[in-house]
Amino acid sequence: xHYFSLKLCIFLLLLFLTPHRIYSExxxxxxxxxxxxNSDKIFVPxxxxxxxxxNGITKYTDKKNLRLDIGVSIDLIGLKQRDIVYxxxxxxxxxxxxxxxxxxxxxxxxxxxxxxxxxxxxxxxSSDAVISGRLRxxxxxxxxxxxxxxxxxxxxFTPVVFSKEFIDxxxxxxLKLKSNLSLKIMPAVNIVFHSIPENISALSxxxxxxxxxxxxxxxxxxxxxxxxxxxxxxxxxxxxxxxxGISFGExxxxxxxxxxxxxxxxxxxxxxxxxxxxxxxxxxxxxx
Numbered sequence: 001x002h003y004f005s006l007k008l009c010i011f012l013l014l015l016f017l018t019p020h021r022i023y024s025e026x027x028x029x030x031x032x033x034x035x036x037x038n039s040d041k042i043f044v045p046x047x048x049x050x051x052x053x054x055n056g057i058t059k060y061t062d063k064k065n066l067r068l069d070i071g072v073s074i075d076l077i078g079l080k081q082r083d084i085v086y087x088x089x090x091x092x093x094x095x096x097x098x099x100x101x102x103x104x105x106x107x108x109x110x111x112x113x114x115x116x117x118x119x120x121x122x123x124x125x126s127s128d129a130v131i132s133g134r135l136r137x138x139x140x141x142x143x144x145x146x147x148x149x150x151x152x153x154x155x156x157f158t159p160v161v162f163s164k165e166f167i168d169x170x171x172x173x174x175l176k177l178k179s180n181l182s183l184k185i186m187p188a189v190n191i192v193f194h195s196i197p198e199n200i201s202a203l204s205x206x207x208x209x210x211x212x213x214x215x216x217x218x219x220x221x222x223x224x225x226x227x228x229x230x231x232x233x234x235x236x237x238x239x240x241x242x243x244x245g246i247s248f249g250e251x252x253x254x255x256x257x258x259x260x261x262x263x264x265x266x267x268x269x270x271x272x273x274x275x276x277x278x279x280x281x282x283x284x285x286x287x288x
């Protein structure tokens with residue numbers, strides 16, 4: 001017993017004297033330095049993808065409105081078989097439309113809630129090519145909040161009910177063009193199997209493209225664009241969401257994005273379903 005205690009004391013002494021530390025929540029060893037925590041999500045969407053869990057704020061430069069993103073998408077259970085990794089995860093997030101008023105006040109106009117399950121896989125074909133896929137089964141609903149200003153009307157206002165349940169199937173091809181230059185191609189299909197109102201298009205398509213360049217190890221610049229092909233009522237349109245920005249963070253690590261965004265197309269906010277949306281904005285986002 002005394003011999004075991006002596007060995008334990010020697011081990012602890014060496015642990016404190018060594019210049020390396022073992023991070024208790026991972027398998028990484030590192031010397032004393034500033035570093036970014038790793039991000040180990042199997043499926044990583046483009047920066048410009050709209051219906052994704054994000055944490056940040058966007059100020060629209062042509063309107064007195066802001067978009068606030070709060071939420072998370074996590075992998076819960078993983079399975080590795082040879083060179084393929086599978087996971088089961090969950091999504092819980094919101095995106096809100098806020099009004100900007102004097103006195104640093106931001107009343108909430110409308111909010112969209114989305115949650116569901118996701119099933120993912122990732123396969124590395126070579127050192128320069130990785131393919132991943134995701135199947136989501138999700139619910140989204142939208143609500144006006146107490147900061148909404150209703151239009152003047154002589155009739156009694158009836159709240160708009162908007163919700164839908166859908167299956168979203170997406171894939172992503174990540175290509176390393178150079179050691180510090182990468183291209184992401186992300187096609188997706190969205191299938192709605194239940195909705196209120198009932199005239200929501202049952203099928204829509206998406207294609208995302210993203211180019212990212214790392215001039216330094218912890219700093220990158222990117223250009224990202226997602227197109228959505230959908231039908232709302234009798235209007236069939238190709239909606240576009242463009243984003244360009246800079247990221248502070250390493251490859252596959254948590255990071256901070258500063259970006260410019262431009263959107264043109266069908267309004268993706270549920271309470272404004274059927275309307276047209278066009279705006280410019282600048283924003284900041286924390287990526288987990």
